[in-house]
Amino acid sequence: MDGELLSETFVELTDTMVADFDVIDFLHVLTDRSVRLLDVSAAGLLLADPRGELRVVAASSQAARLLELFQLQNDQGPCLDCFRAGQPVSAADLAAAARRWPRFAPAARQAGFAAVQALPMRRGMRRSDALNEQLQTALNSRVIIEQAKGKLAERLSLDTDQAFSLLRDHARSRNRRLSDLAQAFIDGSETLTALTASPSQQQAPAAGQARHQPPPG
Helix, strand or coil: CCHHHHHHHHHHHHHHCCCCCCHHHHHHHHHHHHHHHHCCCCCEEEEECCCCCEEEEEECCHHHHHHHHHHHHHCCCHHHHHHHHCCCEEECCHHHHCCCCCCHHHHHHHCCCCCEEECCCCCCCCCCHHHHHHHHHHHHHHHHHHHHHHHHHHHHCCCHHHHHHHHHHHHHHCCCCHHHHHHHHHHCCCCHHHHHCCHHHHHHHHHHHHHHCCCCC
16 A cells, blocks of 8 residues: 555544534545555445445446445445444455345446455444434435436536536635535536636636726716
């Protein structure tokens, strides 16, 4: 494992976890860095909602997200087994796992994956109302972000991974919550022009207007 990359990852995660941090952005950093650190093709993250039902909250790619959703829709796959048993689950060869997961294994192979591994997330903190509220907020935010991502992808003829990167980069460059930006784009208070313009491009018109504004008479 790359020691320098590991150090950078810890720094980035620590920087993200400030007061009132963006949970969704933090979880996506976690999946993205997991791919780089572990030298795997993709990573996804599922959380249980207050009712104990698993939901997809982050994925390093659209292919990974769709595969996670496939598991939930078909009630079958390594993540479900991992969650129920509380133990790591792995399959080094998905071709040999067809009997174990007759629907998931062929779907994963068709998506281009040859092996899978699922690990349980062990929380050091006890379950509390505050934790449940935070997780529920993350789950609700995920829905809003998916809607904004789809809308942006359609408007700009992008794939969904590119659309998400655009949303995320815009939110980070302006120190905004990803979910707040997504909601603003959905309800129309954040325009497509504003999303695709760089910060300097957005500031230039205002500066120009100020320079050309006639002096008070």
